[in-house]
Amino acid sequence: MVKPFLPSQRFIETEETIVRRVHQNSLPWCNPALRILNWNIAKNNRAAFGSHQRVRSWLSEFAAILERYNPDLIFLQEVRLCAETQHLGELTxxxxNFAPNFIDTYHNCYAGVLTAAKASCLTRKAVKTQHYEPVTQTPKVSLVVEYPFPTSAQTLLTINSHLINFVDLATFKAQLHALEGAIAPHTGAIIFSGDFNTWNRSRWLMLAGMAGRLGLTQAKFPPKDAQNIKRFLLSPPLDHVFYRGLHQNMIHAKVLNHAISSDHKPMIVEFSGEM
Incomplete structure (x- = not known):
């Protein structure tokens, strides 16, 4: 029996790059209200590992969420873009913008974070960690994308992050420090969203301290919804949405507990039009 070829190194760090798809009809938002979706989709629900039924489940849930909530901005973590298949048909x-942090050479897939929007972006930048996670020996990546906003001469800066895991607090703090440096110069509105891997109090306090220094407010969910945000046992939530420049205008926040295709639940946050 011929053994299948396996690459000598399965996970390879990518160059600091961004894969971009520009929609030809993208325009600045005409409606000043803003609705966002944040979701760690668990590597497209382990799409690269042959679980076709679960992939179809994720695609079905994702399509239903887009139809029901019609978000203006989408922040996805653990996205896989594979050579053989496309799992972003619902974002046509x-x-x-997609920022990969590694290539899975066995399945010929990129993995990373993706930010989608109805508006054309102005700038985009990937911020990769200098440290590696111990299992894959690859860094983590955040995606910083800037958009025009209709109700203000200033712009909206979005940060889609997946924070480093399985490392000590000093390494975790180093990623936060790099992100703070990327965010701090911006004087306009901010949305900072993602899977922050705040599975203990020390990590959460570091993140909260950074948010405080940047003048960010944490999006608050109703108690029943907040219970459904991804945690480990009695840990703080892992997924968060922070914002600035939209103060006192968050009008709706919901966790979609009916979604079962990922172990993280989708989060919907809606803001009114006043900035």
Missing amino acids: DMGW
């Missing part, structure tokens, strides 16, 4: 009406 949006432009998106």
Whole structure:
């Protein structure tokens, strides 16, 4: 029996790059209200590992969420873009930016974070960690994308992050420090969203301290919804949405507990039009 070829190194760090899809009809938002979706989709629900039924489940849930909530901005973590298949067909009406942090050479897939929007972006930048996670020996990546906003001469800066895991607090703090440096110069509105891996109090306090220094407010969910945000036992939540420049205008926040295709639940946050 011939053994299948396996690469000598399965996970390889990518160059600091961004894969971009520009939608030809993308325009600045005409409606000043803003609705966002944040979701760690668990590597497209382990799409690269042959679980076709679960992939179909994720695609079905994702399509239903887009139809029901029609978000203006989408922040996804653990996204896989594979050579053989495309799992972003539901984003045909949006432009998106994808920042990979590694290539899975066995399945020929990129993995990383993706930000999609109805508006055309102004700038985009990937912020990779200098340290590696011990299992894959690859860094983590955040995606910083800037958009025009209709109700203000200033712009909206979005940060889609997946924070480093399985490392000590000093390494975790180093990633936060790099992100703070990327965010701090911006004087306009901010949305900072993602899977922050705040599975203990020390990590959460570091993140909260950074948010405080940047003047960010944490999006608050109703108690029943907040219970459904991804945690480890009695840990703080892992997924968060922070914002600035939209103060006192968050009008709705919901966790979609009915979604079962990922072990993280989708989060919907809606803001009114006043900035």
